[in-house]
Amino acid sequence: MTPRAPQNRLVAIIGATGTGKSDLAVDIARRYNGEIINGDAMQLYQGLPIITNKISHQEMRGVPHHLLGCIGLEEETWTVGKFVQKALSVIDEIRSRQKLPILVGGTHYYTQSLLFEDALADAPSQNENNGVQDLSILDGPTDAILEKLMEVDPVMADRWHPKDRRKIQRSLEIYLKTGKQASQIYDEQRIKQDVAPENGTPGSNQPVQHGFRPRFPTLVLWVHAPKDVLYPRLDNRVMKMLDQGLLSEVESLNTFRMTSDASTGSPVDQSRGIWVSIGYKEFKYYHSALIEGTISKVELEKLRTAAIESTQAATRQYANRQIRWIRIKFLNALYGAGQRGNTFLLDGSDLSKWEERVLWPATEVTNHFLSDHFLPDPRTLSTVASEMLAPKRDYDLSQRPELWKKRVCELCGTIAATENDWNLHVKSRRHRRAVGTKKHQENHIAERRDDPESLRMEPTGESVDILESHMDLISEQSSPK
Incomplete structure (x- = not known):
């Protein structure tokens, strides 16, 4: 008999793009009388099912989905505070129908902020409608927003990279x-x-440590596939997107942009919102060249190949960022909140074994969770679970202000917002090349200093100026009058 969902429970399904999160969410919802809440920022937008990788109506299999396609293309993606406010309202509605809310999506800072009541996302609710401050600056250029932040909160302004608009x-x-x-x-x-207080939450099997307080008991299901399996899967997905009509969605976005530019008299800011979705920005130049028909077929094919490769690379990078967020931020937050025993990794590397390695284990732990039974040790589900459920580091940088050290490389001009960013930069090819160039210049100066003869032979700046002036005079005298 399927257990009835306790009124305050939530199931959250996380993981990198292309791992099958949406499919698992539908399976769990159908088994446990659930409804699904979208937690993906790009899938908030209306239309564009290919670019945003929305679940199709057929794939929903009758399961209600919420916060999917609910904002217009002209709008910015929701701030984390707005998402939390909307999602909590939907969760209350789902529970009022005696159903199980299931959150699924790849925007993990949305998910993390929803799960913990002490998250910074709750801040606006303290005085949301005070009406004192004009919020229009938030739609302005990033430089202007940063300048204002530097004025009112220099600590946070100095915390972020100057191009990190969202933060x-x-x-x-x-x-x-x-x-x-x-x-x-x-x-x-x-x-x-x-x-x-050191007390846990129902179903957690573990006391709360130093960390965020959970809003409600949550079962976290992490669908994972290693890079050597996931990356080819993502590359193939890009080719399928083309076959399914990606270019028609690029065309519709271009049409919307041109119409908006003409009606407002100012260009759309393509640095945020739907305009940064993977697939649009990579293909827009190829699409324009295709429509204009002004270049050869050979050059057009080169543009198409470059667009495909760029989209594939961007998708792989996005998947990598999602995994890093889970392992560095999300796991630390969950474990600090006493949710270690509620966090399960499911091995989605072999799609031919989906039921055995993903669906059945997920169904079993969900059944235990909803029945308020003790859950198995998450590390025992698989070898990859025992490896990946260890946080990549034992702290979340956002909770360690003493480590907030923004640094600027004097050689390269690169700005590093964290120690990890700095370490990556100093190991980069660009920085090593700059260091080598500087050492070469220093060695050359030292050699000149040690060899007085070379100093006498090499013209000084003053002698060069005199010679140039003399040559200019000769040129003027020899030129026809």
């Missing part, structure tokens, strides 16, 4: 809506964590 925007939004600095809210949050 800069969010920090200023918190101040404008609450009247409190985001850095101050972080400090208050850490104090709460330090004094949090």
Whole structure:
């Protein structure tokens, strides 16, 4: 007999793009009388099912889906605070129908902020409608937002990379809506964590440690596939997107953009919102060349190949960022909240064994979770689970302000917002090349200093100026009058 979902339970399904999260969510929903909440920022937009990789109506198999295709193309993606507000409202509606809410999506900072009541996403609710501050600056250029943030909250302004629009925007939004600095809210949050009572939540099997307080008991199912399996799968998906009509969606976006530019008198900002979705920005130049028909077939095919390769690379990079977020931020937050026993990794590397390695284990632990039974040790599900369920590092940088050290490379001009970014930069080819060039210049100067003869033979700046002036005079005298 399928257990009835306790009213305050939630199942969250996470993982990199292309791992089968949506399919698993539908299977769990059908077995346990659930409804699904979208947690993917790009899938909030109306239309564009190919570019945003939305689940099709047929694939939903009758399961209600929420927060899917609910905002217009002209809108920015929701801030994390707005997503949390909307998602909590939907969760309450689902529970009012005695159904199980199931969150699924790849925007993991949305998921993480929804699961914990102490998350910074809750800040606007303290004074959401104060009406004192003008929020229009949040739609302006990133430089202007950063300048304002530097004025009102220099600690947070110095925390972020100057091109990290989402984080800069969010920090200023918190101040404008609450009247409190985001850095101050972080400090208050850490104090709460330090004094949090050591009691767990139902179904967690573990006490709360220092960390965020969970909003409600949550079962986390992480569908995972290693890079050597996932990357070819993602590359193939890009080719399928082309076959399914990717270029027609690029055309519709271009048409929308040109219409908007003409009606508003100003160009659409393509640095954010739907315009940064993977697939549009990579193919827009090829599509324009295809429509204009002004270049040869050979050059056109080169553009097409470059667009495909760029889209495939961007998709692989996105999947890698998602996995890094889970292992560095999400696992630390979950474990710090006493949810180690509620977090399960499912091996989705072999699609031919999906039922055996993903569906059946997920069904079993969900059944235990909803029945309020003790859950098995997540590390025992598979070898890959025992390896990947260990956080990549034992802290979340956002909770360690003493490690917030933005640095600028004097040689390259590169800005590193974290110690890890700095270490990656100093190991990069660009930086090593710059160091080598500087050493070569220093060695050359030292050699000249040690060899007085070379100094006498090499013209000084003053002698070069005199010679150039003399040559100019000769040129003027010899030129026809």
